[in-house]
Amino acid sequence: MTPAEIRTEIISILEDIAPDEDLTSLQDDVPFREQIELDSMDFLDIVMELRKRHRVQVPEADYAQLASMASTVKYLEPLMKGA
Amino acid sequence: MIATMGASRLPDNQRVVITGIGLTAPNGNSLKEFRESLLQGRSGVREYEIRYFGKTVAGICQFEGCRYQARRELRRGTRAGSVGIYCSNEAVKDSGVDWANADKSRVGVYLGVTEHGNVETENEIHELKNYNYDTSFWSHHHNPRTVANNPAGEVALNMGITGPHYTIGAACAAGNAGLIQGAQMLRLNECDVAICGGVSESIHTFGIFASFRSQGALAEHADPCRASRPFDLHRNGIVVAEGGCVFIAERLDDAKRRGARIYGELAGYAMNTDATDFVLPNPDRQAECMELALKRAGLVAEQIDIVSTHATGTVSGDAQECVALRRVFGGSRRTYFNNTKSFIGHSMGAAGALELAGNLGAFQDGVCHATINVDELDPECALDGLVLRQPREIGKAGYILNNSFGMLGINSVAIIKRF
Numbered sequence A: 001m002t003p004a005e006i007r008t009e010i011i012s013i014l015e016d017i018a019p020d021e022d023l024t025s026l027q028d029d030v031p032f033r034e035q036i037e038l039d040s041m042d043f044l045d046i047v048m049e050l051r052k053r054h055r056v057q058v059p060e061a062d063y064a065q066l067a068s069m070a071s072t073v074k075y076l077e078p079l080m081k082g083a
Numbered sequence B: 001m002i003a004t005m006g007a008s009r010l011p012d013n014q015r016v017v018i019t020g021i022g023l024t025a026p027n028g029n030s031l032k033e034f035r036e037s038l039l040q041g042r043s044g045v046r047e048y049e050i051r052y053f054g055k056t057v058a059g060i061c062q063f064e065g066c067r068y069q070a071r072r073e074l075r076r077g078t079r080a081g082s083v084g085i086y087c088s089n090e091a092v093k094d095s096g097v098d099w100a101n102a103d104k105s106r107v108g109v110y111l112g113v114t115e116h117g118n119v120e121t122e123n124e125i126h127e128l129k130n131y132n133y134d135t136s137f138w139s140h141h142h143n144p145r146t147v148a149n150n151p152a153g154e155v156a157l158n159m160g161i162t163g164p165h166y167t168i169g170a171a172c173a174a175g176n177a178g179l180i181q182g183a184q185m186l187r188l189n190e191c192d193v194a195i196c197g198g199v200s201e202s203i204h205t206f207g208i209f210a211s212f213r214s215q216g217a218l219a220e221h222a223d224p225c226r227a228s229r230p231f232d233l234h235r236n237g238i239v240v241a242e243g244g245c246v247f248i249a250e251r252l253d254d255a256k257r258r259g260a261r262i263y264g265e266l267a268g269y270a271m272n273t274d275a276t277d278f279v280l281p282n283p284d285r286q287a288e289c290m291e292l293a294l295k296r297a298g299l300v301a302e303q304i305d306i307v308s309t310h311a312t313g314t315v316s317g318d319a320q321e322c323v324a325l326r327r328v329f330g331g332s333r334r335t336y337f338n339n340t341k342s343f344i345g346h347s348m349g350a351a352g353a354l355e356l357a358g359n360l361g362a363f364q365d366g367v368c369h370a371t372i373n374v375d376e377l378d379p380e381c382a383l384d385g386l387v388l389r390q391p392r393e394i395g396k397a398g399y400i401l402n403n404s405f406g407m408l409g410i411n412s413v414a415i416i417k418r419f
Helices: A003-017 A040-054 A061-068 A069-079 B031-040 B071-076 B079-095 B118-129 B141-145 B148-160 B171-185 B206-214 B254-257 B283-297 B317-328 B348-360
Strands: B014-024 B045-050 B052-059 B105-114 B166-169 B195-200 B243-251 B264-273 B306-308 B336-340 B399-406 B411-415
Touching: A003 A040, A003 A061, A003 A069, A003 B071, A040 A061, A040 B348, A061 A069, B014 B031, B014 B079, B014 B171, B014 B254, B014 B348, B031 B348, B071 B166, B079 B105, B079 B148, B079 B195, B079 B243, B079 B317, B105 B148, B105 B171, B105 B348, B118 B141, B118 B206, B141 B148, B148 B166, B166 B171, B171 B243, B171 B399, B171 B411, B243 B254, B243 B348, B264 B283, B283 B317, B283 B399, B306 B348, B317 B411, B348 B399, B348 B411
Parallel strands: B105 B166, B105 B195, B306 B336, B306 B399
Antiparallel strands: B014 B243, B014 B264, B045 B052, B195 B243, B264 B411, B399 B411
16 A cells, blocks of 8 residues: 555544544644544554454554554555555 | 331432433433323334344334434444433433533432343454454453443443442343432432433344244234234234433422422332242232332322333233232222333333333323223233223323333332322
8 A cells, every 4th residue: 555545544444433523634743632532442443443454463562653644654654565 | 218108208308309301212202202102102113123133123213312422422332322321411401400510429320221231242243253253353342332331331421420320230120220229329318410210222132132032022013013012912022122211310309499390209119029030020029019119108009090011012921910910909990001112112221211201291191191002902911990002081190100020030110109
């Protein structure tokens, strides 16, 4: 997947997890939690959806990499290269 | 304090009254709609299909989930939680309690449930099947969704309630048990406002349908509206329903102080246990439960205007309840009997509360709603005063006795007095 495709996929996951949020103006360099209502269980949902949809395993030590869209795409790019 | 000579002899701070009602039933999403449906003979049972089990009939609610919950909360929580949240918010609104300024640490949430966690567990296992039963795909939401206090806890979260919350697991006696628990906590001064009643999400577990069918106790009929037929000779089982009913209960002195509208007073109640069988009822214990509630209310059977029966439409259960009713009310010429499950099916944990709420209108309109779908009355269920097919004008009711019984021999009775 290209970075743009990964971003689209993350938006799709966020639409499911945070259906009340407007994601069209999401800023990639600003942490998700400063822009939309997400708690620890929601972050676990992101991890679970990556596992279910793409068989990507995100170890707990790497959860901090999912703080913003930019850091998430950067982190996932090598993991989803062949996807 | 339990009254033994009538609740009205207790001081006002020990008398418990109902000041608000919020509900969702298969045939109405407010007390007004529900009452109208019962008086007009409108059923809420329809065709239903659930995975593995297939086609059946059920009582399905159509309340507006997003009225009090964001879509994110709906997704995260349970159906029973949503039912509880809808009913509790509606009840508070109906009560006129100044919610914005209420001390939320003095509010208690006590919701009866028949079962909880089956729906969520079945969903997870169904999902896990798609991942070859690899448990790393099991949701982190499973535990908060399936803890037994979930429906009451979701209500507390949604409404910012910091007083006590828990569910009361009481099989199909749970609706009454929730109300009784609320009253007890008010009398103990553990809370000032009790949000109490019962909820059910049971139609979303295939297991309950399959188990009733294996037991030979699941209703079947070509016309869904006619499937739930307590007391009919050709009844063939239970129609499973979802629903919820929440009362706002307060001590009488508090209700008077704020000038609350009072639906009725809890005049007496009782709970006991058969201790004889997992599923078969024991009419001796049921009768004792009714007699104990009457004694505590300082009443005799002749003073009860309406008995809201528990009968679920099973061959044995309905007949056994009638044995108990004859023993207690056999000498009463004044008492009428009806059955609300004939309209909505068996709403499990909500049943006791919903069926009581459906009858409260009789305090004002003087009408006892009917038992519908009785084409041919089973002679074993022939009670004098059984109101069949059409509602009956009986004059303003003074007392309503509400039966609610459940598996493992749990019995509950609540008596409400017109205020």
